[in-house]
Amino acid sequence: MRLFVGSLSFSVADQDLRKLFEPFGTIRSARVITDRDTGQSRGFGFVEFTTADAAQQALSLDGSSFEGRRLAVKEAEERRNTGGSSPSPRVPQSSSPNVIYKGRNNNGPSNSFSDRPPAKKKGGSRKGGRNRRGYDDDWS
Numbered sequence: 633m634r635l636f637v638g639s640l641s642f643s644v645a646d647q648d649l650r651k652l653f654e655p656f657g658t659i660r661s662a663r664v665i666t667d668r669d670t671g672q673s674r675g676f677g678f679v680e681f682t683t684a685d686a687a688q689q690a691l692s693l694d695g696s697s698f699e700g701r702r703l704a705v706k707e708a709e710e711r712r713n714t715g716g717s718s719p720s721p722r723v724p725q726s727s728s729p730n731v732i733y734k735g736r737n738n739n740g741p742s743n744s745f746s747d748r749p750p751a752k753k754k755g756g757s758r759k760g761g762r763n764r765r766g767y768d769d770d771w772s
Contacts, residue, residue: 633687638676638704640664646677652698653679657686678708 637649650662664677681687687707694705 633684634678634680634708635687635690636676636704636706636708637679638706639701640673640675640677640703641699641701642673642675644673644677644699648699649677649679652693653681653690656681656690658682 635653640649644664646662646664649664650659653659653662658681660680660682662677662679665674666672667674679687679690681690691705691707693703696703
């Protein structure tokens with residue numbers, strides 16, 4: 633049985649978590665979850681016991697104090713697929729290489745604007761004036 637242990641101090645390591653739960657029974661694994669970029673603890677971890685009885689006894693640590701923090705211990709839930717950081721399934725490529733896209737230059741999918749001819753430029757020469765973003769164009 634696997635337990636979630638929350639509200640851990642950021643200084644707690646895997647060994648500290650193991651030592652805290654060892655009195656309740658044989659531990660299969662004890663792991664503090666860390667940030668993949670910084671390596672710093674995320675403040676929670678998981679402890680997996682070999683027997684469900686040991687895990688049930690360890691639930692008694694819920695609300696107890698450890699290294700100045702009040703622990704939250706509960707049975708771990710199965711991970712839900714939230715669509716976050718897991719890679720999306722690959723979409724198979726079209727088997728026909730002779731696909732022609734509508735639009736300018738046939739180099740991409742069409743959208744509502746690519747079927748239209750290019751817009752005419754308004755106004756005269758921009759030489760010496762301001763461009764569309766409001767910056768001077770005197771470098772010509």
